[in-house]
Amino acid sequence: MLLDWWQANGRHTIPWKRNSRGARPCHGEPLDPYPIWVAEVMLQQTQLQVVLPYWQRWMEAFSSVEALATAKEHDVLLLWQGLGYYSRARRLHQGASLLQDRAPDWPQDLDGWLELPGIGRSTAGSILSSAFDLPLPILDGNVKRVLARLVACPTPPNRTLAWFWQLSELVLDPQRPRDFNQALMDLGATVCTPRNPSCHACPWTLHCAAYASGDPAAYPMKDAPRELPFQVIGVGVVLDDAGQVLIDQRLNEGLLGGLWEFPGGKQEPGEAIEVTVARELTEELAITVEVGEELITLEHAYSHKKLRFVVHLCRWLTGEPQPLACQQVKWVEPAELSNYPFPAANARIIAALLERLGVAEVA
Ligand code: SF4
Known part of the structure; x- marks a missing residue:
């Protein structure tokens, strides 16, 4: 039933699911x-x-x-x-x-x-x-959602993961595991979608307990959302007299490990943001700067916290930059910033900087 639906409606053009001739692989190929x-x-x-x-x-x-x-x-x-x-x-x-x-x-x-x-x-x-084409179950976000709805699971799937693994194994077609798993993922991505599942187009309507309940979108059950911590980060875009800009490479640990960024850090309670920027640059790079005007403020949400970056242009005054809390520091030409991998939030800082420097050059 699911495989018939998939034959007609699956996402068959995914390039890594095709063989070297660009065709769908045969069973066991x-x-x-x-x-x-x-x-x-x-x-x-x-x-x-x-x-x-x-x-x-x-x-x-x-x-x-x-x-x-x-x-x-x-x-x-x-x-x-x-x-x-x-x-x-x-x-x-x-x-x-x-x-x-x-x-x-x-x-x-x-x-x-x-x-x-x-x-x-x-x-x-x-x-x-x-x-x-090995008969192994999968349990990504799409599959969890489809299975949770199929049985109208009364608790969030992550609380009963072992049971969901058993369910995924139970429904798997051992004769065509490659196609079946892909069909399950395609159903979750295109029909049994998070907000408004298109049950009228689903091959499993007759077997689906969530559909029978009249409110399929109520499943999977979710834990109450937790409030994400919020922090303000003071960031310095430091320029030297030659117009080069200072960047540093994060340590390899953590979410953004190994990426480059503009230096900065958390604002302390009651601290003016200009003071935060100057303090962080001294603590992390052993330099002193003159904190200038604000370049941009932007907000960015990660899965575990929300950050507001308040970015100031700074003029380097003294101290050879030291990598006290990072892997390395570098002075680079602003036009070369695109040669370095930055976190997504920094792309807007770079765009603002280039625009600002462009205006300064014209003036
Ligand atoms: S009937 Fe609706 S809720 Fe149930 S699996 Fe199909 S799309 Fe999802």
């Missing part, structure tokens, strides 16, 4: 795991339409696991820029080195994939069923 692995990691926190152009560029730049393993981390992060959750890029890079050591054999079981950084059970199952 192996596919190259490398493009699938890259795509699955990109899809972990990002939607298909956003991933597609990134995946295309990635495959052009790093066409094989060997090419990725020998690439510079700087280039890997630069290509990932804008996709967010940058640790995924670093883990792909690390994973490529591990896989290259084991070449030419790709892992053919869950344990082999779970040894790679950033690979959980659902990603591993999806790679193995996509590449080798």
